[in-house]
Amino acid sequence: MNASASNQSKIDNRQSKIPLDWLSNIDEAIDVTVMAEDVCKFYHEGQPNEVRALGGVSLEIYTGEYIAIVGPSGSGKSTLFNCIGGLTRPTGGSVFIDEIDIAQLDANELAWLRCRKIGYIFQAYNIVKVMTALENVTLPMLFAGVPGDEAQDRGVEILKRVGLGDRLLHTPKELSGGQQQRVAIARAFANNPAIILADEPTANLDLKTGAEIIDLMRAMNDEQGVTVICATHDYKMLDVTDRIVWMEDGLIRKIAKRGEIEIKVDQISD
Amino acid sequence: MSERHWEIKKLELSYDVVWSLALSSMKVRKGGAILTALTVATAAAFLMFLLSTPRGDSNAEVQSWWLMLSLSLLVAAVGVLNAMLMAVAQRYREIGTIKCLGGLDRLILMSVMAEAMVVGAAGAVTGSVVGLIVGVGVNWASGGEAVPAGALPLRLVMVLGIALALTGLGAAFPAFLASKMPPIEAMRGEK
Numbered sequence: 509m510n511a512s513a514s515n516q517s518k519i520d521n522r523q524s525k526i527p528l529d530w531l532s533n534i535d536e537a538i539d540v541t542v543m544a545e546d547v548c549k550f551y552h553e554g555q556p557n558e559v560r561a562l563g564g565v566s567l568e569i570y571t572g573e574y575i576a577i578v579g580p581s582g583s584g585k586s587t588l589f590n591c592i593g594g595l596t597r598p599t600g601g602s603v604f605i606d607e608i609d610i611a612q613l614d615a616n617e618l619a620w621l622r623c624r625k626i627g628y629i630f631q632a633y634n635i636v637k638v639m640t641a642l643e644n645v646t647l648p649m650l651f652a653g654v655p656g657d658e659a660q661d662r663g664v665e666i667l668k669r670v671g672l673g674d675r676l677l678h679t680p681k682e683l684s685g686g687q688q689q690r691v692a693i694a695r696a697f698a699n700n701p702a703i704i705l706a707d708e709p710t711a712n713l714d715l716k717t718g719a720e721i722i723d724l725m726r727a728m729n730d731e732q733g734v735t736v737i738c739a740t741h742d743y744k745m746l747d748v749t750d751r752i753v754w755m756e757d758g759l760i761r762k763i764a765k766r767g768e769i770e771i772k773v774d775q776i777s778d
Numbered sequence: 779m780s781e782r783h784w785e786i787k788k789l790e791l792s793y794d795v796v797w798s799l800a801l802s803s804m805k806v807r808k809g810g811a812i813l814t815a816l817t818v819a820t821a822a823a824f825l826m827f828l829l830s831t832p833r834g835d836s837n838a839e840v841q842s843w844w845l846m847l848s849l850s851l852l853v854a855a856v857g858v859l860n861a862m863l864m865a866v867a868q869r870y871r872e873i874g875t876i877k878c879l880g881g882l883d884r885l886i887l888m889s890v891m892a893e894a895m896v897v898g899a900a901g902a903v904t905g906s907v908v909g910l911i912v913g914v915g916v917n918w919a920s921g922g923e924a925v926p927a928g929a930l931p932l933r934l935v936m937v938l939g940i941a942l943a944l945t946g947l948g949a950a951f952p953a954f955l956a957s958k959m960p961p962i963e964a965m966r967g968e969k
Contacts, residue, residue, distance in 0.1 A: 595878070595962040608786060616882065620789045622961070623880020634875040638806040643798075650795050651880035695879070 541702055541735045542569040542592055547601035549587050549758075561587040563758040564601065571702075572733045574726060574748065576740050579755035585739045586707065588755065592737065593626055593705045594618050606702060623651050627696025627734075629706035629725075633688040635680040641667060641691045642676040648698045666694040670724060686717035690724065697728060704729070706738040710745060719744055791884050799876075799885070800892035807865060811897045814861040814945075818901030819908070821854030822941040826909025829933040831916060832923050851944060858948025862894050866956045873956050874963030883957040890953035891946070898945025906937040 549562040562584045569575055577585045590596040591603055594610050602609050605625060613621060622628075635644050642663050649659035667676055670690040680688055689709060696704050706725065710718035726748040729736045738745060746752055752769065754762040804811045825847065833843050866873070873886055910930065917924050925933075 590962055593878075595960070613786065616788050617786045619877070619880050619882050620787050622878055623789060624787075628878045630875075632871075634871060634878075636872055636875060638799075638802040638872075643802075647795070647876070648879040650792055651789060651882075651885075653790055653792070656794070 539571040540568045541571045541573075541606060542737070543567070543604040544588070544592065545602045545604070547588065547591050547598045547603060549584075549591060549596065550599045553599060560758050562591070562598070565755075565758075565760055566601075567753065567760060567763075569735060569737060571735055572729070573750045574729050574736045574738070575751045575753060576738050576746050576749040577753045577755060578740060578746065579761075583755040584758035585755045587758075589705060589707055589737065589739050592703075593628065594621055619651075623648055624699050625702045627699070627701040627704045629689070629692050629696050629704060629709045631708040631711045633680075633685070633692050633712070635683075635688050635691050635695075637680050640677045640679055641672060641683065641687075641694075644691055645694045645698050648695060652699050654699075663694075663698065666697055667691070669728075670694045684717075685713055686720060689713065689717075689721050693721070693724060693728065697732065697734070700732070701734060704734055704736045706736065706740075708740055708742075709738065710740070710742045715744075718742060722748055789880060789882055791882055791888075793888075796885055796888045796892055799889040800896065803865075803869070803889070803893055804897065807868070810861060810865045810868070811893075814858055814865075814894065814897045815901035815904070817854055817857030817861060818898045818941050818945055819905030821850050821857075821944065822902045822905030822937055823909035823912070824850040824905075825940065826906040826934065826937045827913040827916075829937065830910050830913030830925055830930060832925055851940070854941070855944045855948045858894065858898065858945050859951060862890065862949045862952035863955075865893070866890060866952045869956070870959065870963050873959050874961050877959070877961035886959070887953045887957035890956050891949055894945055894949030894953070895942065898942055898949070902938050902941035902945070905941065906934055909937070910934060 544565055544567045547562055547565045548560075551559040551561060565584070565588055567588075577588060579585045587596065591598045592605075594603075594613070597611060602611055604610070605621065608621075610618065610621065628634075635641075636647065639647065642660070645663040645666055646656075646659040649662060650656070654662070664673075664676060667673060670693055672687060672690050672694070675683060675687060678687075680691075683691065689712075692709075696706075704725070709725070710721050713721060722742070722745050725736060725738075728734070738749070740746070746766070749766055751763060751765050753760055754764075828843065828847055828850075833839060873881075876886065877883075914924075914930075
């Protein structure tokens with residue numbers, strides 16, 4: 509592991525970290541939901557083709573925050589995202605979710621964490637093809653041990669909330685891309701998670717549908733107070749976020765709150 | 779940082795969910811299910827046919843009987859292995875997604891096994907009945923010495939058991955592969 513690079517990144521992060529008073533207009537105390545400490549990820553470690561995907565990233569994400577991670581392809585944003593979501597084990601450093609170091613969890617506990625504390629929204633929707641919209645939404649509740657009837661009722665309620673009250677028994681084949689992403693959003697919110705991880709959720713959608721999905725995610729974030737972490741290329745998404753994290757070459761280059769930057773259609777500037 | 783207000787727990791396996799996953803997967807991938815069932819059915823039919831027609835007593839006849847028997851079993855096991863590997867490969871992203879939602883390794887393992895066993899059982903029953911009818915029919919038409927009718931039920935049960943065991947054997951490796959698939963696979967591949 510490249511120690512100097514990771515130290516440099518720590519310094520970068522310290523310089524760019526937003527002081528806690530940036531949310532001073534909110535009455536409640538600010539809680540940290542996700543804390544990444546010097547997270548590194550190397551592929552093919554020690555081999556000639558070693559790749560550094562993350563070079564020591566430290567980041568605090570506050571409860572109820574809507575945060576966007578942006579950066580070019582290969583900048584490490586997906587890897588950071590996967591480390592936070594417990595999908596990849598970091599090579600070095602730690603990820604804490606509500607004070608729990610997820611590296612310490614065994615496979616079953618990790619599955620519990622993914623089931624109860626994290627909701628995933630994918631670029632390609634990832635609706636389970638063999639199931640209806642309602643079954644897709646109830647699945648994580650059944651995994652969590654919610655009784656069938658209760659899961660069914662809540663599934664109907666959430667699908668109505670995302671505007672699919674009339675599509676409950678449709679399979680993915682019978683749903684448009686935007687509708688499938690709405691199912692995925694309903695499914696991600698099913699177990700009242702602490703965090704929603706969304707990986708480029710609007711990348712496969714047209715502009716108008718993408719905008720609807722962005723509005724829906726922001727509205728659900730406001731209603732439920734859930735922390736939303738979103739990897740994105742979509743400038744419209746940045747417009748609704750609280751903070752934006754720029755990544756490049758596996759390091760955080762800059763963190764800014766939305767009010768500090770000006771978003772234009774084709775560029776972002778200070 | 780605030781006090782943690784929740785405790786890590788363990789997830790329990792729900793057999794209802796195992797069944798519903800296996801059944802819905804079968805419904806949607808009918809082609810694959812039929813292929814698996816046909817493979818098992820062919821082997822069971824052949825085995826039953828061999829067991830419902832009298833075998834010659836010469837060394838060469840006994841040897842060729844055993845050879846045919848072993849080959850049919852081998853072909854069936856490899857066929858099930860192949861069909862289930864295909865079924866699992868088609869579901870890479872789906873399995874990854876289910877694991878992202880909190881699906882346990884055991885849940886995936888059992889649902890793939892359950893799917894294979896249900897399809898295998900359908901194939902085994904169909905195949906062994908067809909094999910029995912053809913065997914007895916050929917025997918009767920050729921007017922040769924018949925296998926005692928009393929021995930047939932036991933042989934039928936034996937063939938069913940062997941066919942199911944073969945299905946389990948062929949499906950075990952694909953099911954294991956599926957269960958160990960990392961959830962990150964959900965991010966990969968296209969629809």
